[in-house]
Amino acid sequence: MENGNNVTVLHHIEGLQGKNVVILFGKTRAGKSTFINDAYGEKVVESTTNITSDTNEISYVSRPIRVNCQEVLLVDTIGLGGSGKDHDRASITLKWLRILHPGKNRKLPLEPTIKGILYFIDIMDGAINEDNIRNLEMFKALVGEEVLESVVFVTTKWVTNAERDTRKRLENTYIGWEEKIRQDFPKASILRLDDTTGRLDEEDLSKLSSTERTKKEREYHDNAIGVLGLLLTKTATQPILAEREMHAGDKGMKAGQTTLGKTTIQHLSEDIERTRDNKLIEQLKGIIRAIKNTVMMKTFFPKGNKGAEGNRQVKGNQQVEGNQQVEGNQQVEGNQQVEGDQQVGGNQKVGGNQQVRTNQ
Numbered sequence: 001m002e003n004g005n006n007v008t009v010l011h012h013i014e015g016l017q018g019k020n021v022v023i024l025f026g027k028t029r030a031g032k033s034t035f036i037n038d039a040y041g042e043k044v045v046e047s048t049t050n051i052t053s054d055t056n057e058i059s060y061v062s063r064p065i066r067v068n069c070q071e072v073l074l075v076d077t078i079g080l081g082g083s084g085k086d087h088d089r090a091s092i093t094l095k096w097l098r099i100l101h102p103g104k105n106r107k108l109p110l111e112p113t114i115k116g117i118l119y120f121i122d123i124m125d126g127a128i129n130e131d132n133i134r135n136l137e138m139f140k141a142l143v144g145e146e147v148l149e150s151v152v153f154v155t156t157k158w159v160t161n162a163e164r165d166t167r168k169r170l171e172n173t174y175i176g177w178e179e180k181i182r183q184d185f186p187k188a189s190i191l192r193l194d195d196t197t198g199r200l201d202e203e204d205l206s207k208l209s210s211t212e213r214t215k216k217e218r219e220y221h222d223n224a225i226g227v228l229g230l231l232l233t234k235t236a237t238q239p240i241l242a243e244r245e246m247h248a249g250d251k252g253m254k255a256g257q258t259t260l261g262k263t264t265i266q267h268l269s270e271d272i273e274r275t276r277d278n279k280l281i282e283q284l285k286g287i288i289r290a291i292k293n294t295v296m297m298k299t300f301f302p303k304g305n306k307g308a309e310g311n312r313q314v315k316g317n318q319q320v321e322g323n324q325q326v327e328g329n330q331q332v333e334g335n336q337q338v339e340g341d342q343q344v345g346g347n348q349k350v351g352g353n354q355q356v357r358t359n360q
Helices: 032-040 089-100 130-143 164-184 202-206 210-234 241-248 259-274 278-293
Strands: 007-009 020-026 059-061 065-067 070-076 114-122 151-156 189-192 343-350 353-359
Touching: 020 032, 020 210, 032 070, 032 114, 032 151, 032 210, 065 210, 070 210, 089 130, 089 241, 089 259, 089 278, 114 210, 130 164, 130 241, 130 259, 151 164, 151 210, 164 189, 189 210, 202 210, 241 259, 259 278
Parallel strands: 020 070, 020 114, 114 151, 151 189
Antiparallel strands: 007 059, 059 070, 065 070, 189 353, 343 353
């Protein structure tokens, strides 16, 4: 389904085969939708401004944006930790596996459709916590090790007029993220979006004169295009991990057999160990069964824009078999980390953004 701004729900990655697709990933209110609007220089998607306003579908702007003489499609994903029922990691896991499942028209050899991934981090969100760690683990299980050079972590909401103590706190937060990314995502890059230009919210923008506002919005546009330009210099040469796994097991592969499914199950199992709430335990066990038993088959996908066919939604502790879908709103907490010892080197400017490239 497409709205007036050419925003279309992404049902199947096969439909974008041959395009330059960039995925925007991250928590709710991290700045994904705002980035899309900045890149286009106009409002094409709804931007999250409060606790109940979230992107509820994985969708893309079907009108390509031109970057360095290349046409790019931007995919706005469901924010992790949002207020809707589709914002828990288990539901997002199944959505992605359905999207990445190979359709009957997929050609061999398997070429990458997703050319780059932007992971957005709200620098005002504070230091890395258990929830952030689990999000990173889920992300790594989705994309894999082989495409990390085509991943850019984008820190957002930098302000130039922050008080000294606030700026110091933000710098310390950035250092923590930088170290974590360097450790777990070698070859990926990290940058500060709008760091040198600063970022004003809508209320402050409205106080500017028309000339000043236009200038500021142009800065945001140039910064966003600079990030996309950087990403296009190192596009992926193979599909992301979950897509490769789905293709290898396309004759009835179960969600729980994928690295992404296994990671989500591990998180849910850890939650079961932590709680004494029997009702919650049964709910979590039901979601685990659903992920283990959901068979990702070609007939599981919608045709055209009519929505999913032949699927049943399940909540709570029911078991799911075959072509069925699980939904839930359980929040996942965790503390699992991946060890590593990579080095950082080489800073550069990308428009009004500061970039740090991480290397092994």
